[in-house]
Amino acid sequence: xxxxxxxHVLLLAGxxxxxxxxxxxxxxxxxxxxxxTAAKRVYTPADFARFAPKxxxxxxxxxxxxTIRSADTTERGLGQASENVLINGQRINDxxxxxxxxxxxxxxxxxxxxxxxxAGSLGIPGLAGQVANVILKTQTKGSGQFSWNxxxxxxxxxxxxxxxxxxxxxxxxxLDYTVSAAALSGRGGLGGxxxxxxxxxxxxxxxxxxxxxxxxxxxFKTKLGLDGPGSSLGNLSLTYNPYxxxxxxxxxxxxxxxxxxxxxxxxxxxxxxxxxxxxYEFALGPGRLKGIGLYHxxxxxxxxxxxxxxxxxxASSTGNRFFxxxxxxxxxxxxxxxxxxxxxxxxxSLERAFNSxxxxxxxxxxxxxxxxxxxxxxxxxxxxxxxxxxxIASLSRPLAPNLDLQVAAGAETSQLDRVDDDQxxxxxxxxxxxxxxxxxxxxxxxxxxxxRRRVGQIDFLDFxxxxxxxxxxxxxxxxxxxxxxxxxxxxxxxxxLGKWGKTRLNLHYYKVTDIIDVIPIGTDGxxxxxxxNAIKAxxxxxxxxxxxxxxxxGAKLDLNAGFEWTSVKDPLTGVHRPISGxxxxxxxxxxxxxxxxTPYAWGVNAQYQHYAKNYFLTEIIxxxxxxxxxxxxxxxxxxMGLTVRASVFNVFGGRHGLHTVDRVVYxxxxxxxxxxxxxxxxxxxxxxxxxxIKGTF
Numbered sequence: 001x002x003x004x005x006x007x008h009v010l011l012l013a014g015x016x017x018x019x020x021x022x023x024x025x026x027x028x029x030x031x032x033x034x035x036x037t038a039a040k041r042v043y044t045p046a047d048f049a050r051f052a053p054k055x056x057x058x059x060x061x062x063x064x065x066x067t068i069r070s071a072d073t074t075e076r077g078l079g080q081a082s083e084n085v086l087i088n089g090q091r092i093n094d095x096x097x098x099x100x101x102x103x104x105x106x107x108x109x110x111x112x113x114x115x116x117x118x119a120g121s122l123g124i125p126g127l128a129g130q131v132a133n134v135i136l137k138t139q140t141k142g143s144g145q146f147s148w149n150x151x152x153x154x155x156x157x158x159x160x161x162x163x164x165x166x167x168x169x170x171x172x173x174x175l176d177y178t179v180s181a182a183a184l185s186g187r188g189g190l191g192g193x194x195x196x197x198x199x200x201x202x203x204x205x206x207x208x209x210x211x212x213x214x215x216x217x218x219x220f221k222t223k224l225g226l227d228g229p230g231s232s233l234g235n236l237s238l239t240y241n242p243y244x245x246x247x248x249x250x251x252x253x254x255x256x257x258x259x260x261x262x263x264x265x266x267x268x269x270x271x272x273x274x275x276x277x278x279x280y281e282f283a284l285g286p287g288r289l290k291g292i293g294l295y296h297x298x299x300x301x302x303x304x305x306x307x308x309x310x311x312x313x314x315a316s317s318t319g320n321r322f323f324x325x326x327x328x329x330x331x332x333x334x335x336x337x338x339x340x341x342x343x344x345x346x347x348x349s350l351e352r353a354f355n356s357x358x359x360x361x362x363x364x365x366x367x368x369x370x371x372x373x374x375x376x377x378x379x380x381x382x383x384x385x386x387x388x389x390x391x392i393a394s395l396s397r398p399l400a401p402n403l404d405l406q407v408a409a410g411a412e413t414s415q416l417d418r419v420d421d422d423q424x425x426x427x428x429x430x431x432x433x434x435x436x437x438x439x440x441x442x443x444x445x446x447x448x449x450x451x452r453r454r455v456g457q458i459d460f461l462d463f464x465x466x467x468x469x470x471x472x473x474x475x476x477x478x479x480x481x482x483x484x485x486x487x488x489x490x491x492x493x494x495x496x497l498g499k500w501g502k503t504r505l506n507l508h509y510y511k512v513t514d515i516i517d518v519i520p521i522g523t524d525g526x527x528x529x530x531x532x533n534a535i536k537a538x539x540x541x542x543x544x545x546x547x548x549x550x551x552x553x554g555a556k557l558d559l560n561a562g563f564e565w566t567s568v569k570d571p572l573t574g575v576h577r578p579i580s581g582x583x584x585x586x587x588x589x590x591x592x593x594x595x596x597x598t599p600y601a602w603g604v605n606a607q608y609q610h611y612a613k614n615y616f617l618t619e620i621i622x623x624x625x626x627x628x629x630x631x632x633x634x635x636x637x638x639x640m641g642l643t644v645r646a647s648v649f650n651v652f653g654g655r656h657g658l659h660t661v662d663r664v665v666y667x668x669x670x671x672x673x674x675x676x677x678x679x680x681x682x683x684x685x686x687x688x689x690x691x692x693i694k695g696t697f
Contacts, residue, residue, distance in 0.1 A: 041116040041496070045108065050554065050594045051601075052637035054694045055145055056111045056134055057103040060085070064544035065494070065502035066116060066132060067560075070100050076457050076483070077332050077353035077388060078292060080126025080408065080434075084119070086133045091124060093292045093334075094277035096239050102223065103134060105167040105178050107143035107696060110136050118404070118438040118446045123338075123345035123396035125408045128436050128450040129492040129506070142170035144697040154686035156189030156212045176225040186215040192655070192683040194251065199675040202256075209251040209683065217243035232282040237275070245269040249470055252311075260312040264305075265470045271300040287339025287346075298328040306469040307366060319366035322467050324380070327358045328460075345396040349410075356385040357460035363467065379465040379477045382421070386460075388414040392433070402440040409433035412455060418463060418479045430455050430485060444496040449489075456484040458516070462528035473616065476527035478519075484530070486512040501556070503543035510536040517580055518616050519571050520669070526617040531568055534579055538564030554594040561587040570615065572671035578612035581623075585610040594637075601635040618673075619665040626650055626685055645692040653686055 043063060053059045060068065069084040078093060085099040086092075092099040112135045119127035146166045152159035167180035189212040196205035219241045226234035247267040254260060274297045281290040307319035331354050338347040361380025364372035392410035399405050410433055417425035434452040441447060458481055465477040490508045497503060512534040519529035540562030547555040563586075566579040578584065590605035607629050614621040633647035663679035664670075 043114045043116070045111060045113075048108070052599070052643055053108040054147075054643060054696055055104055055108055056106040056136075057100065058694075059108055059111055060103060060114060060132055060134060063114060063116060063132065064546075064556075065504050065542050066130060067504075067542050068100060068132075070098060076412070076455060077351050077390065078294065078334050079351070079390070080349075080392065080394075082126060084127060084129065084131045086122075086124075086131060088136055089122075089133055090233070093235075093279045093290075093294075094237055094275070095294065095296065096221075096237070096273075096275040096277065099134070102178070104165075105145065105169065105180050105221075105223075106134075106136065107145060107169065109143060109696075110140045110169070112137045118440065118448060119436070121398075121404045121438055123347075123406070125347055125349075125392065125394040125396075125406065126434070128438075128490060129448050130446065130494055130504070140169070140171055140176075142168070144168040145694070146697070147692065147694045149690065149692045151187070151688065151690035153187060153189055153688050155684060156191050156210060156686075157187040158212075158214070160185040160187050162216070174226055174228040176227070178221075178223045180219070180221045182217075182219040184215075184217050184219065186213075188213040190683040190685045192681065195680045195682075197678045197680075199677070201678065204256045204677070205253055207251040207253045209249070209681070211247075211249045211683075213245070213247040215243070215245045217241060226280075230283065231288075232280070234280040235278065237277040239273070239275040241273040241275075243269075243271055243273075258312075259310075261308060261310055263308045266306075267302065267304045269300065269302045271298065273298045284337070285339070286341075287337055290336045290338075292332070292334040292336070294330070294332040294334075296328070296330040298326075300324075300326045300328065302326070304467075304469050305372075316368040317366060317370070319372075320467070320469050321364040321366075321372050322380075322469060323362045323364075324466075325360040326461070329356045329358075330354065343397050347394045347396075349390075349392050349394075351388075351390045353388045353390075354385070355388075355460070356383065357463070358383045359461070359464050361464065361466075377465070380467075382464050382477070383419040384417070384460045384463045385419055386414055386416045388412055390432075404438040406434070406436040406438075408435075416482070421479060423479065426482075428482070444498070446494040447492070449491045452488045452490075454486050454488055456486065456512075456516075458483050459528070462516075465527075471619075471621075473618070474525075475518075476521040476525035478521055478527045478529050480530075481516075481528065482514050482530055484512050484514045484516055486510045497545075499546060499549055501544040501546045504541065506540045506542075506562075508536070508538055512536065515568055515579065517568060517571070520617060524669075531571060534566065534568040536564055536566045536579070536582075538562060552593070554596045556592055558590045558592070559588070566612070572617060572669055577615060580612065580616075581614045582612040583609070584612050599636055599638040601637065602633065603635075604630070604632045606630050617669050619663060620670070621663045623662070626655070641695060643692070643694040647690050647692075649688040649690070650685060651687055653684070655682060655684060 048059045048062055051062050083098045087099050087102060092102060115133040115135065116130055117133060119129055119131045122131060144167060149163035150161050162183040162185050165182040167178060169178040191210040194207035194209050195203060198204050221239045224236045249265040250263065252262045276295040279290060279292040281288055302324045305321045307317050309317045332351065334349065334351040336347060336349045338345065359382060361377055362374055363377035363380060364374050367373050390410065390412040392408055394406065394408035396406040411429060411431045413429050415425045415427050432453045432455055434450060436450045437448065439447045462481055463477060463479055466475045468475065488510045490506065492504060492506045494504045513532065514530040515534035516528060517531045518526055519531065521527045521529065543559045545557045547557065564582060564584050566582050567576045568579050570577050587608040588606065590603055592601060592603040594601045608627065610627060611623055629650040630652055631647060631649040632651065633645055635645040637643050662681045665676045665679065667673045667676040
């Protein structure tokens with residue numbers, strides 16, 4: 001896909017298990033990638049009983065100190081595995097939810113066991129660190145799950161009532177199927193004073209601002225699985241996902257002169273996604289051949305209308321409207337052949353991917369008569385395509401009883417074209433690959449080391465001009481954009497603390513070329529482009545501590561903390577600074593207590609997050625969206641067979657942008673022009689109340 005600059009979500013699963021002794025259950029029929037014998041931590045349904053899980057994902061979310069890493073949909077094509085969750089030893093080959101999405105729709109009653117194993121022993125290229133292998137029972141019965149998650153905020157937004165998901169799974173002969181429907185929604189809202197000061201910090205304008213957004217989507221999904229003939233396996237997944245996302249930003253303004261003004265910014269984003277994913281695997285010669293196909297289509301129209309009214313002077317209003325009709329297309333064909341030769345597991349893969357964006361952009365200005373009149377905006381219209389071929393060969397083998405090696409090497413060739421201009425297509429050849437070691441120095445230790453050459457992704461929208469009306473800024477078109485490339489080193493240490501829990505530490509260092517950032521375009525324009533070099537280095541620790549040994553029966557403490565230091569040379573000043581908008585510090589803590597002998601649980605939590613400043617050529621922005629927040633929950637795990645939970649987040653009213661200079665705007669490029677004004681926000685967000693009802697049928 002081509003949605004860039006997004007960070008794949010890490011779901012903290014670090015929850016404890018009452019009984020941590022490994023237990024083996026009956027084996028289920030699987031056709032996993034050939035793996036070496038390695039130490040496993042095995043959890044059975046009995047280990048999760050006190051949490052009363054309704055789905056397989058509910059169980060996985062309680063594995064101590066395990067962080068669920070969802071499939072990275074920003075990767076180029078399908079590529080090697082990135083999701084650290086397997087089902088029956090198999091990678092889920094799609095970009096519309098992956099294994100995590102399937103586990104949401106799998107009844108907990110159908111789970112045989114969950115194995116936590118070091119990735120290096122699995123022989124699946126791309127994986128590193130700890131991996132969860134969810135083994136489902138071979139004999140399953142029809143079952144359904146539902147969840148309803150209404151919620152409301154104390155300020156600025158409407159309640160959300162339609163967070164409802166229903167799914168049903170069954171099996172008939174060699175065919176298993178899951179059908180699901182969901183009506184999902186989200187809310188965002190804040191409001192408060194905004195202070196505008198001139199370069200000498202004199203107050204020149206005060207605003208009272210309100211923002212609210214809504215998100216609604218319907219998700220219809222069908223998954224079919226075919227077991228056979230023989231050892232063959234096949235899967236087909238169909239998804240249709242319409243969505244609607246209106247947003248409103250409004251303010252009233254009082255200038256130092258006493259003049260009154262007001263501004264509204266409205267955005268409408270109705271669209272849809274459609275996905276088809278299929279794969280089929282069968283024995284061929286000494287190994288197994290898998291064919292994979294993916295088709296994705298999205299229609300993403302977006303209309304933004306902004307009007308500034310001069311309320312006290314009576315002057316004619318001014319305004320703009322930008323309409324973008326964007327159509328995305330992606331299809332991928334991939335083949336994988338793997339076989340075993342002695343102690344060696346081999347795999348060879350070939351992939352072809354096609355991506356395109358066809359955008360029609362229109363820009364309008366508000367006339368004195370109050371009508372929007374179209375103005376020429378050719379740079380907002382165009383079509384961008386990329387055709388890419390990739391070949392990777394990988395070898396996995398044990399070097400010692402407690403040491404595994406995985407090597408993957410190959411390259412990609414691609415052709416990137418702005419179809420509607422007169423420039424020839426650009427062609428690229430890029431080597432890529434990885435080297436991974438998995439070491440078990442002791443029974444309760446797992447260590448992994450991964451070195452990787454990676455080619456990143458780009459957002460095709462950045463090839464075309466994209467006005468940002470709310471900040472009076474235009475991102476110019478950049479037809480010369482190229483994907484970033486990086487040399488990456490990651491290492492992970494995992495330590496089993498026995499009855500005390502488990503802890504993990506991850507360290508990483510990335511050296512990036514052609515990093516995506518804001519650059520000068522033309523004589524006075526700015527837009528998304530490439531900077532020569534950047535560095536990222538950081539650490540993250542995730543721990544689960546069981547409190548039974550100190551007498552706090554049924555309680556556990558989950559902790560997560562991390563940082564990432566980055567450095568890139570600013571294109572204007574030449575001074576090294578952090579990468580724009582980088583998520584550079586974070587932390588969370590949750591205490592959960594499942595009260596022994598009762599169906600009740602309660603907990604409290606805290607969250608901290610921090611982002612680096614966003615560096616544009618004419619301004620610098622810092623966004624702090626509730627940097628520190630606290631929450632609490634209560635849960636009844638068997639209320640007439642249902643799990644009912646009530647929670648509150650941001651209990652103490654953490655604010656958006658408190659005590660920070662949110663925006664510094666210059667009268668031109670910031671290396672040569674004076675400061676025009678400072679903009680500071682102090683927005684109220686308020687507490688968020690959520691309810692959850694889960695059940696089975």
